[in-house]
Amino acid sequence: MAKKKAQKRTELLQGTLDMLILKTLTNGKAHGYTIARHIQRASSDVLVVEEGSLYPALHRMERRGMIEHEWGLSDSNRRAKFYRLTPTGRKQLTAETKRWDHFVNAISNILNPPATEV
Amino acid sequence: MAKKKAQKRTELLQGTLDMLILKTLTNGKAHGYTIARHIQRASSDVLVVEEGSLYPALHRMERRGMIEHEWGLSDSNRRAKFYRLTPTGRKQLTAETKRWDHFVNAISNILNPPATEV
DNA sequence: GAGCTCCCCTAGAATGTCAATGGGAAAGCT
DNA sequence: AGCTTTCCCATTGACATTCTAGGGGAGCTC
Numbered sequence: 001m002a003k004k005k006a007q008k009r010t011e012l013l014q015g016t017l018d019m020l021i022l023k024t025l026t027n028g029k030a031h032g033y034t035i036a037r038h039i040q041r042a043s044s045d046v047l048v049v050e051e052g053s054l055y056p057a058l059h060r061m062e063r064r065g066m067i068e069h070e071w072g073l074s075d076s077n078r079r080a081k082f083y084r085l086t087p088t089g090r091k092q093l094t095a096e097t098k099r100w101d102h103f104v105n106a107i108s109n110i111l112n113p114p115a116t117e118v
Numbered sequence: 119m120a121k122k123k124a125q126k127r128t129e130l131l132q133g134t135l136d137m138l139i140l141k142t143l144t145n146g147k148a149h150g151y152t153i154a155r156h157i158q159r160a161s162s163d164v165l166v167v168e169e170g171s172l173y174p175a176l177h178r179m180e181r182r183g184m185i186e187h188e189w190g191l192s193d194s195n196r197r198a199k200f201y202r203l204t205p206t207g208r209k210q211l212t213a214e215t216k217r218w219d220h221f222v223n224a225i226s227n228i229l230n231p232p233a234t235e236v
Numbered sequence: 237g238a239g240c241t242c243c244c245c246t247a248g249a250a251t252g253t254c255a256a257t258g259g260g261a262a263a264g265c266t
Numbered sequence: 267a268g269c270t271t272t273c274c275c276a277t278t279g280a281c282a283t284t285c286t287a288g289g290g291g292a293g294c295t296c
Contacts, residue, residue: 175283195292
């Protein structure tokens with residue numbers, strides 16, 4: 001037994017999902033299912049996007065004007081909602097990426113403090 | 119006017135606060151107020167820990183056995199609750215740091231995909 | 237004693253993620 | 267044809283964490 005149950009804790013750090021989705025869409029339009037797959041593969045399975053996180057994220061991002069959708073047919077011939085970046089979305093990606101770098105750098109400074117001053 | 123109001127969005131990425139607190143405590147015991155100051159200074163004001171986040175975090179961390187407290191007097195001669203790392207807390211810090219590195223690396227792979235395979 | 241800084245705390249709202257679930261349709265298999 | 271798998275969309279309710287916005291008290295300086 002001992003079901004190696006995955007941590008109950010959040011897998012993704014809140015706030016990073018939008019950035020990942022936006023980034024994924026810079027490769028061209030894609031539908032939800034594909035976006036999730038891409039993030040998972042590109043991260044070697046470290047980042048797993050649950051559907052219950054993905055779709056709400058896509059919806060709020062569209063509501064906020066970062067992405068737009070149009071219906072189409074997927075590679076496997078199924079109805080799928082293809083999302084595309086808007087100019088706003090591109091700006092947002094730039095901003096969030098900058099913020100992310102900034103943030104990671106700050107954390108890093110705490111985790112590995114630079115040589116102390118005299 | 120145009121009060122450049124800071125984004126309503128969360129300043130800290132969820133889940134990082136505990137790690138920062140634990141790390142801060144590796145320098146020795148400290149009380150809440152000092153911990154917050156330290157994080158802010160060490161990050162050049164990038165990371166600001168609000169009191170409404172700090173104290174609940176300290177309390178739950180203590181509840182989970184990662185830290186312990188004892189009352190004492192601060193440098194400025196006021197009653198203050200000094201927290202200290204427990205062995206569990208140290209382990210937790212190691213685990214969270216590993217998780218963090220792992221995570222940052224994964225995000226990085228998506229944001230700056232390595233040279234594509236042939 | 238007014239005002240500042242330090243130090244503790246909590247309640248309520250907001251946000252975002254997850255687990256669980258549901259549905260439907262194409263593809264592949266036997 | 268029927269069955270199963272995979273793909274694709276979506277929502278619900280629980281949960282954790284953070285923030286805003288409050289409250290209180292005690293030492294220090296003038």
